Amino acid sequence: MIPDGQTLSYDAAPAFSTPLRFFITAPLFGAAAGAALLAAPELLDSRWTPGALAVTHLVAVGFMLTVMLGALFQILPVVAGAVIPRSGPVATVVHLAMTIGALCLAWGLGSGSHAFLAPATVLLGGGLALFVVAAFLGLRRIPVAQATPRDLRIALLGFAVAVALGITLALALGGRLDLPLLTVLKLHIGWALLGGSGVLLAAASWVVVPMFQITPNYPAALARFWAMGTGAVLLVWSATVYGELGSAEFALSAVLAALCALFAVNTLKLQRQSRRSVPDMTTRAFEIGMGSFIAGLVCVLVAQQSEQQVWPLLAGILILHGGFVSVIVGMLYKIIPFLAWLHLTQDVGKAPNMKKLQPDSPIRRHLALHAAALAALLVAASVGNAWLIRLAGLLVVAEFAFLFANIIKVLGNYRRAHAG
Amino acid sequence: MKKTVDARGLEPPQPFELVMDALADLPKGESLLLLLDRMPHPLFRILDRDGYKYESRIRDDGVVEIDILNP
Numbered sequence: 251m252i253p254d255g256q257t258l259s260y261d262a263a264p265a266f267s268t269p270l271r272f273f274i275t276a277p278l279f280g281a282a283a284g285a286a287l288l289a290a291p292e293l294l295d296s297r298w299t300p301g302a303l304a305v306t307h308l309v310a311v312g313f314m315l316t317v318m319l320g321a322l323f324q325i326l327p328v329v330a331g332a333v334i335p336r337s338g339p340v341a342t343v344v345h346l347a348m349t350i351g352a353l354c355l356a357w358g359l360g361s362g363s364h365a366f367l368a369p370a371t372v373l374l375g376g377g378l379a380l381f382v383v384a385a386f387l388g389l390r391r392i393p394v395a396q397a398t399p400r401d402l403r404i405a406l407l408g409f410a411v412a413v414a415l416g417i418t419l420a421l422a423l424g425g426r427l428d429l430p431l432l433t434v435l436k437l438h439i440g441w442a443l444l445g446g447s448g449v450l451l452a453a454a455s456w457v458v459v460p461m462f463q464i465t466p467n468y469p470a471a472l473a474r475f476w477a478m479g480t481g482a483v484l485l486v487w488s489a490t491v492y493g494e495l496g497s498a499e500f501a502l503s504a505v506l507a508a509l510c511a512l513f514a515v516n517t518l519k520l521q522r523q524s525r526r527s528v529p530d531m532t533t534r535a536f537e538i539g540m541g542s543f544i545a546g547l548v549c550v551l552v553a554q555q556s557e558q559q560v561w562p563l564l565a566g567i568l569i570l571h572g573g574f575v576s577v578i579v580g581m582l583y584k585i586i587p588f589l590a591w592l593h594l595t596q597d598v599g600k601a602p603n604m605k606k607l608q609p610d611s612p613i614r615r616h617l618a619l620h621a622a623a624l625a626a627l628l629v630a631a632s633v634g635n636a637w638l639i640r641l642a643g644l645l646v647v648a649e650f651a652f653l654f655a656n657i658i659k660v661l662g663n664y665r666r667a668h669a670g
Numbered sequence: 671m672k673k674t675v676d677a678r679g680l681e682p683p684q685p686f687e688l689v690m691d692a693l694a695d696l697p698k699g700e701s702l703l704l705l706l707d708r709m710p711h712p713l714f715r716i717l718d719r720d721g722y723k724y725e726s727r728i729r730d731d732g733v734v735e736i737d738i739l740n741p
Contacts, residue, residue: 331711457708464681467732525679591683592712595690604683 264323264334266593268341270661272320273586275349277654279312279356280575284623284646286360291639294631296559297566304360309570310442311374312352313650315409317578318450319344319381321585322402329457330399332388340384347377364424371417378413382406401453401477408445408481415441436491444506445484447574449477452513454581462584463533465520472516480509500554507547514540531613535580538621542572563631571646572624579620579653583613586657590664598668607663612656619649673702678733686713693722693738701739709734 283305286293293301323341326332334340351373358366385406392399415438421427422434456473459465467473487502518540521533529537546568553561587608594601601607623645630638675692677685689704696702709726713736717724723739 328711331709461708462681464679588682592686595683595686596716 264327264337264341266589266664268337269320269324269589270586271341271345272316272323272348273582273657274654275345276313276316276320277650277657279308279316279352280650281647281654282312282356283308284643284648284650287643287646288640289643291630291636291643294563294634294639297562300360300362302563304356306566306570307352307359308356309575311348311355314447314570314574314578316345316348316352317582318447319348321454321581322381322385322450324585324589325454326385326388326402329454330389330392330396330402332385332392332399334384334388337384340380344377344381347373347380351377358420367420367424371420375413375417378409382410397456397473397477398453401449401456404477404481405446405450405453408441408449408484409447412438412442412446433491433494437488440484440487440491440506443569444510445481448510448513449480451574451577452477452480455513455517458581458584459517459520459536463521463530463536464525466523468516468520472512476509476513480506483509500551503554504551507551510547511544514543531610531617532580532584534617535576535583535620538617538624539573539576539580542568542576542624546573560632564628567624567627567631571627576620576624579616582653582657583608586660590660590667594664594667602663602667607667608656608660612652612659616649616652616656619645619652623649673700674705675702676705678705678707685710689713689738690716693720693740696738696740698740701737704736704738706734706736707732710736 286301286305286308290301293299293305296302297306320341323334323337326334327337351370354366354370355374358364358370386403389399389403394400394403415434418427418429419431419434419438422429422431456468460467483502483505487499487506490499490502517536521529521536524533526533546565549561549565549568553565587604590607591601591604623642626638626642626645630642673692673696675689677688680688685706692702692704709728714724714726717738721741723741724736726734726736728734
C-alpha cells in the first residue's frame with residue numbers, strides 16, 4: 251500500500267523570485283569591483299590598501315556571499331528537502347540587508363569612513379543571522395546522516411563565525427576594541443573562505459557535480475568526512491593563530507591546503523569520468539576553478555614564508571576570482587535555466603528545452619572573457635603596471651556585465667514562454 | 671507487470687521529463703517504479719499537488735526507488 255505524499259507541501263517550494271533577486275544584483279557588485287580597479291589601479295599596490303579591501307569585499311560579500319545565499323534558498327528545499335519558514339519575506343529582508351550592507355562595507359573600507367562601517371556590520375550581521383536561524387529551522391527535521399544537509403549546517407556555522415570575526419574587526423578598526431588586528435584578520439579570512447565558502451562549495455558539489463556533470467559520486471569517505479575533518483583542523487589552526495604558534499600554524503595551514511587540494515583533485519578526477527562525450531560549459535568553469543584553487547593554495551603557503559607583497563595578492567586573485575567566481579558562475583548557468591524550466595513546468599505545464607532557455611554559445615563567450623580577466627589580473631598584479639591593472643579592471647567589468655546580460659536573457663526567454 | 675522508468679545517469683531535467691511523460695500514460699489504479707540517483711524533492715511536490723500516492727526508499731547500492739500510484 252502506497253501512503254499519501256509524505257514529504258513537503260507544494261507551497262513549500264520557494265517562488266522563482268526568491269533566489270533570483272540575489273542572482274540579479276550579485277554581478278553588479280563584481281562589475282563595481284572591476285570599475286574600482288579601472289579607476290584606481292594603485293589599490294593593487296598591496297592587499298592592505300583601503301581600495302584592495304573594498305574590492306575584495308565587493309567580490310566576496312557583494313558577489314560570492316550574495317549568490318551563495320540565493321542558491322541556499324533553493325538548494326535547501328530542492329536538494330536537502332528542508333523548508334525555510336516564510337522563505338519569501340525572509341529572502342526580501344536578507345537580500346536588502348546584504349545588498350545595502352555590502353555597499354556600506356565596501357564604501358567604509360575604501361574611504362576609511364567608520365560612519366559606513368557601523369551600519370555595514372549591523373546589516374550584514376543581522377541579515378546573515380536571520381538567514382542562519384531560518385535555515386537551521388528548516389534543517390531541524392532533516393537527518394544529519396546525509397552528507398549535503400550535514401555539511402550545509404557546518405558551512406552555516408562557518409559563515410556565522412566569519413561574520414562575527416568581521417564585525418570584531420570593524421569594531422577594532424573603529425577604535426571600539428583593542429585587539430591584535432592581524433590575528434583577527436587571519437581568522438576572519440580562514441573562516442570566511444574555508445569554514446563558510448569552501449565547506450558550502452563542497453556540500454553543494456557532493457550533489458551538483460554528479461547530477462549536472464554526469465559523473466560517478468564522490469568517494470563515500472571523502473563526502474562523509476571532508477567537511478567535518480576540515481572544520482576540526484580549522485578549529486585547531488585557529489588556536490595556533492590565536493596563540494601565535496608560528497611553526498604549528500604553518501604546519502596546520504599546510505594540512506588545510508592539502509585537504510582543499512584533495513577536494514579539488516577529486517573533483518577534477520570525477521570530471522574525467524563524466525559520461526558526457528563533450529565537456530559542457532559548467533565542467534570547463536569547474537576546471538578553471540579547481541586549477542585556480544590548487545595554484546592559489548600554493549601561493550598561500552609561499553606567502554607565509556616570503557616577505558614579497560605579490561604572493562598574498564596572487565593567492566587572493568586565484569582563490570576568489572579564479573576559484574570561487576569560476577565555480578559560482580558555472581553553477582549559476584545550471585541553476586537559473588533549471589529553475590526557469592521547473593517553474594514553467596509547474597505554472598504552465600510545459601517548458602521549452604533548457605538549451606533554448608540558456609544556449610551554450612553566450613556561456614562559452616563569457617567563460618573566455620572570465621579566463622582573460624583572470625590572466626590579466628594575475629599578470630597585472632605580478633608586474634604592477636597601472637595600465638595593465640586598468641585593462642584587467644576593464645575585463646572584469648565586461649565579464650560581470652556579460653553575466654548580468656546572460657541572466658536577463660534567460661529571464662526574457664522565461665517570460666516569453668510563460669506568456670505564450 | 672509494473673512499468674519501470676529508469677532515469678539514472680541523466681542530466682536534469684531529463685529524469686523529470688521522463689517521469690512526467692510516463693505519468694501522463696499511467697492508467698488509474700496502476701503504479702510505476704521510478705529509479706533515480708537521488709531523492710527528487712521537486713517531483714514529490716508535484717506528485718502531492720496532482721494527487722498521486724508514492725513511497726520512496728534508498729537501496730543499499732544508493733539507488734533511489736519510488737513507487738508511484740495513480741489512485
